[in-house]
Each structure stands twice: as C-alpha cells, then as structure tokens.
C-alpha cells in the first residue's frame with residue numbers, strides 16, 4: 001500500500017473542511033495511511049471582484065489543482081462537483097463520488113421567513129446567473145446584485161445588513177456546521193440546484209492504480225448516477241457558468257429522475273423538463289433532456305447569450 005498520499009485542495013474554509021472529511025475517511029478506512037493536504041490557489045480564488053460569468057477560462061476553481069495532479073505534486077484532488085467542468089483533461093479521471101450532502105439551495109435572509117415574504121425591492125446577493133434568473137422568475141420585484149466571496153463573507157454581509165438575503169448551497173452550510181443561518185430551504189423542483197451541487201468528486205491520475213484503490217471504498221453509486229445524468233445534461237447544452245442552467249437528479253428504485261432548466265437572464269423565460277430512466281441510462285437521460293429543452297426553445301436563449309462578447313462556450317457551472 002502507498003504509505004503517504006497528498007490531497008490537493010483550495011484554501012477556502014469550505015474546501016479545507018471537505019478535504020479534511022476525505023482525509024479522515026481515508027485514514028479510517030486504511031489504518032496507518034498518512035494523508036496530508038496541499039493548498040493550491042486557483043484563478044477563482046484570486047479574482048474576487050468580477051462576476052464568475054465574466055472571469056475567463058474554464059475550470060476556474062480546478063485548473064491549477066489539476067496541473068498539480070498532472071505534475072505529481074498531489075495524488076488526489078477533492079472538488080465540489082459543481083465546480084468541475086463537464087470534460088476533464090485526458091490523464092485525469094473522477095475516480096470516486098462520495099455520498100451527496102443536501103443538494104438544495106437555501107435562503108439566508110435578514111428579516112423574512114422565505115423568498116415569498118421578502119418585501120418588494122429587497123436586495124438579494126448572488127454571483128450565480130442560475131440563482132439570479134430563478135429569483136427574478138419567482139420574484140421579479142426584488143433587486144439582485146452580484147455578490148462573490150467565500151461562504152463566511154457572504155453570510156457576514158447579510159448579517160451586517162448589506163443585503164436582505166443571499167442564496168447559498170445547503171451542503172456548504174451543513175459541512176461547515178453553519179446550518180443555523182438557514183432561513184428557508186428551497187424546493188429542488190421549484191428552485192433547481194446547480195449541476196453537481198452537494199456532491200464532492202475525487203479526481204486522480206487515471207494511471208495511478210494505487211491511489212484509485214485507496215479511494216475506491218468512498219464511492220457512492222446512487223450519487224454517481226445522479227451526478228452522471230446532471231453532467232451529461234450540462235455537457236450536451238455546452239453550457240456552464242455564463243448561462244442560467246440548472247439540473248437536479250434523484251435516484252430511487254432503479255430509476256433516475258432528472259429535472260433540467262434553462263432560463264433567460266431576466267428570468268422571464270424558463271424552460272424546465274423532468275424525465276426518468278432506468279439505471280445504466282444516465283448519460284442518455286441527461287443528453288436526451290438537454291436536446292428536448294433545446295428544441296423547446298432553450299437553444300435561442302443559449303445562442304443569444306453565447307453571442308455576447310464576454311462569453312465563451314464550455315465553462316464550469318457555479
């Protein structure tokens with residue numbers, strides 16, 4: 001057995017927490033194994049004052065970590081699946097997807113019990129086009145402003161009253177043990193989460209069989225099926241962070257059920273479909289749902305967004 005493995009991770013509190021969860025799981029599984037963390041600063045961590053949709057390049061939060069993997073500086077990378085682009089560099093692979101945390105979005109509000117009772121004109125902070133479009137669709141009377149930064153920064157800005165509310169992933173708050181901040185949990189059908197939200201992915205060198213064997217016990221098949229369907233959907237749409245795309249799959253009784261959504265930036269147009277398929281058909285399910293949404297009208301939304309000069313195709317979801 002390999003005596004020592006190095007995990008590459010971003011340096012945010014959430015990324016470190018997630019990397020430590022995997023470190024602890026590996027150490028519990030393999031007594032005597034030494035696991036250390038190597039913090040890597042990514043482009044997404046360096047550029048904080050620009051909306052994610054306008055920061056260039058794909059795999060904003062993963063690229064530098066993938067380089068460290070390919071150089072052999074680290075042996076595995078722990079990512080939030082929603083930051084991982086649909087296509088990985090050839091020498092690397094997603095070896096393992098551990099059990100998913102709550103995939104839903106939550107509202108953290110200053111003085112309200114949910115999205116429905118925020119006063120007209122209330123200011124919502126989010127950097128995600130997906131969240132902004134869905135807020136505007138449900139509550140066109142609210143104001144949405146770009147807000148980036150790590151979880152702790154965003155929570156502080158609501159607490160200090162700079163925003164009336166923010167939308168965050170339940171998973172991040174739960175992993176940090178900050179779920180007390182949650183005002184309301186959004187229904188995943190009504191407010192569709194990001195592709196891969198709540199799931200982690202462990203990326204490794206394809207050829208590194210020793211590391212693949214070490215991480216194999218952390219794999220969770222149902223999560224893998226759900227995330228595979230969601231990512232096939234994203235890939236077929238050719239989309240990412242610069243378009244309001246959402247996708248959420250659930251797994252039960254041999255069936256995967258996928259809901260996909262494409263919206264216009266202003267939230268006025270929303271295309272949403274739900275479909276099921278049997279185990280083994282996850283890729284087809286995701287691709288098929290994407291094609292149906294494109295036919296239904298999503299194609300014209302995507303084309304007009306791609307035509308805008310600051311946008312480029314194939315970017316990660318956020």
Ligand SMILES: NCc1[nH]cc(CCC(=O)O)c1CC(=O)O
Pocket residue numbers: 080081082083151167168169170171172196197198199200318
């Ligand atoms: N965009 C940053 C990011 N990447 C993953 C999570 C949450 C954890 C997860 O989805 O697993 C978050 C924070 C958020 O969106 O609130």
